[in-house]
Amino acid sequence: MKSMVKSARMLIGGELVESESGEFVSSIDPATEEVIGKFPAGTARDVEKAVEAAEGSWEAWNGIGVAGRAEALRRFGELIMERADELLEVEVRDTGNTITPMRGDVKTGVGGINYYAGLGYELKGETVPSTPNNLHLTLREPYGTVGRIIPFNHPILFATGHTAGALMAGNSVVVKPPETASLSALLLAEIAQQALPPGVFNIVTGLGPQVGAALAVHPQVKRIAFIGSARTGMAIQRMAAEVAVKNITLELGGKNPMIVFPDVNVSDIVTAAIQGMNFTWQGQSCGSTSRLLLHESIYNEVVSQLAERIDAMRVGNPMDEASEMGAINSQGQYEKVLRYIETAKAEGAKLLAGGERPKGPEFKRGFWLRPTLFGDVKPGMCIAQEEIFGPVLSVMKWSDFDEALRIANDVEYGLTASIWTNNIDDALAMARRVRAGFVWVNSVGPHYRGLNYGGYKNSGVGRDEGIQEMLSYTEQKSISIALRN
Secondary structure (H helix, E strand, O other), X not given: OOOOOOOOOEEEOOEEEOOOOOOEEEEEOOOXXXXXXXXXXXXXXXXXXXXXXXXXXXXXXXXOHHHHHHHHHHHHHHHHHHOHHHHHHHHHHHHOOOHHHHHHHHHHHHHHHHHHHOOHHHOOOOEOOOOOOEEEEEEEEEOOEEEEEOOOOOHHHHHHOOOHHHHHOOOEEEEEOOOOOOHHHHHHHHHHHHHOOOOOEEEOOOOHHHHHHHHHHOOOOOEEEEEOOHHHHHHHHHHHHOOOOOEEEEEOOOOOEEEEOOOOOHHHHHHHHHHHHOHHHXXXXXXXXXXXXXXXXXXXXXXXXXXXXXXXXXXXXXXXXXXXXXXXXXXXXXXXXXXHHHHHHHOOOEEEEOOOOOOOHHHOOOOXXXXXXXXXXXXXXXXXXXXXXXXXXXXXXXXXXXXXHHHHHOOOEEOEEEEEOOOHHHHHHHHHHOOOOEXXXXXXXXXXXXOOEOOEEOOEEOOEOOHHHHHOOEEEEEEEEEOOO
16 A cells, blocks of 8 residues: 655654654554555654754744734644545554544544634733732743654544644644654644744654653753653653753543442443443543443443443444444554453453454454453452553442442542442542542543543643643743832
8 A cells, every 4th residue: 555645754843854864664554564654763853953943933923922823723723624534544544543433533633723722812810919019910921842742542633632722822842743653743744834834833753762752851842741651651751850840741541440330220331331441442542441340239230231242343444434443553552452361361350252353354464352341350450450551341340339439549540530320429429539630420431622631640740621731831920010109
């Protein structure tokens, strides 16, 4: 298959360029293992050039004011939507995610752009009545150059909607796309070149140890945002701390509980458990509710129906609208998931569905795995404690409120939680006491525009998707004016 991307070039200083290295990285279709494109193997020198371009552009970008930035961002969103079908195809083939849910990613990303474009006038300070005869006030000012390191599960969504807050705040941005799914970023580079002033939006592709690390340690990049694994987030914190004081926000892994009380409809829980696990993108979501905590009185009935439903899910070509699950993003991720499945078996968990490659000639190549369900999972098992980032759902049993809460909180993560009950007292008590940054009650999965998203514990620090995200890309300046009269 020929490359779907017209030009394998990055965006630095408003120019589409190849890497200083002159080398490229092949992009592999997870469903076929075929090479479908290539992207530049960026270097630390490329990052340096991108930061130089950003440093040279942000003051003018900030200087055009709220209205000017909002107009430019809305134009950016319009141009993205004009190429939405092209971006969708590239994204599906590059990530392995199924086309039906991914169809919303481009629209959601542009929705984020427009949301922040409309929030610009909230970049305001305040007056403080410290003394009666003087004027004390605060201003919000951009950091200047900020970095965004993007994960592989939703590249175009995070590169658009999750950079808009930084841009609206008056910063210039350097984006590092995921090394296993960078092709959509190359199309985005062409679009940004048309919509935004040179240097305001830069894209440097390549491997993490070269590009990501160089961005994390660059002394002029004081503000960094990262979405990915907890271990990588910790590494970024360590590296950054060696060179400068930085503001780092991290949206990291999750081992999220779906806590089900006995007073709910079983069929609703079966449907919600599948939805919350995000099987449509192979469970590769930090927000997936990968731990299903069932009250003992409904455990057998739910597990029986759930195993049947999961066994019947259609795994297939990600470009096929009928496919309910695609291929795992990369060989490395695929092998990691298989190791967890074998560990779960060895520790005594009961395999109830999936756990193997689908049958058929179309699955001989590619990173394929049937959606997987384990029962009889104990809280101390690896699959109950560690983020797998794959299509593996673990089911556990509880008998009373305190036991459910203890199991829910007994992990290093605290990103999301889902609570199912018709008892408002139980719902609110659990929502208040579960250690998670985002809690659904009687629903699971959706994000809502303007509602902050982020985690407790090792699931991260900082919040995205609301006004707090935009404000986090500013520094506060205090000014005191001595009045003479």
